Amino acid sequence: MDELACFAPGMLALGSIGYGPGEAVKFLALAEELAWTCYNFYQSTPTKLAGENYFFRTGQDMTVGTSWNILRPETVESLFYLWRLTGNKTYQEWGWNIFQAFERNSRIETGYVGLKDVNTGVKDNMMQSFFLAETLKYLYLLFSPPSFIPLDEWVFNTEAHPLKIVTRSLDEREE
Numbered sequence: 399m400d401e402l403a404c405f406a407p408g409m410l411a412l413g414s415i416g417y418g419p420g421e422a423v424k425f426l427a428l429a430e431e432l433a434w435t436c437y438n439f440y441q442s443t444p445t446k447l448a449g450e451n452y453f454f455r456t457g458q459d460m461t462v463g464t465s466w467n468i469l470r471p472e473t474v475e476s477l478f479y480l481w482r483l484t485g486n487k488t489y490q491e492w493g494w495n496i497f498q499a500f501e502r503n504s505r506i507e508t509g510y511v512g513l514k515d516v517n518t519g520v521k522d523n524m525m526q527s528f529f530l531a532e533t534l535k536y537l538y539l540l541f542s543p544p545s546f547i548p549l550d551e552w553v554f555n556t557e558a559h560p561l562k563i564v565t566r567s568l569d570e571r572e573e
Contacts, residue, residue, distance in 0.1 A: 401449070401451065401472060401473065402472055403472070404476055406432055407430070407433035407476035407479075409429075410425050410428055411426055411476070413425060414426040414429065426483070426484070429476070433473075433476050435460075436472070436473040437477070438460070439452055439473070440499060442459075442460065442462070444516075444518075444519070445499060445502075445513065445516050446496075446503075447467040447496075447503055447504070447516045448470075449462035449463065449464055449466065449467060450465070450468070462516065465516050465517055466513060466514055466515065466516070467513045467516050468526050469500070469512050469528070470533065471528055471535075474533055475558070477489040477492055477496075478493070479549075481540055489540070490540055493537055503521075509525045511524060512525070531558060
């Protein structure tokens with residue numbers, strides 16, 4: 399499973415809102431279980447930063463496949479949505495742990511860099527633009543009050559830019 403797929407818990411959590419109570423609970427439970435898996439990608443390495451992908455084999459613990467970390471936002475994006483939708487502070491704790499791991503392992507004098515190997519902590523020499531635009535933005539939002547960019551008034555595009563939800567009355571649509 400790629401770390402890139404860790405947007406799915408947030409997507410499922412948001413999607414659960416559109417279902418009746420029975421179905422919503424199932425989708426939210428699946429989102430929470432997947433988020434736990436994504437968080438454990440981070441917790442499974444010595445640096446506490448996730449590798450690019452993981453393998454799951456019957457009867458064995460998951461193992462890191464590709465061991466670099468390029469500061470991806472997908473897991474913290476899902477933690478943000480889950481916290482906003484459930485109010486469960488566990489997601490903030492997980493986000494704080496991930497942020498601290500970035501601070502310990504990726505912070506340099508001029509910014510942040512990825513890791514060539516999450517097992518050894520060897521740094522690369524590049525900060526992806528999405529780290530500032532998405533990863534740190536979702537971490538900031540994870541610790542902001544729900545009234546700041548409320549999800550019933552705003553939607554985030556795939557690059558984490560908030561877009562105001564504009565509704566039109568039925569009369570306006572007919573014109």
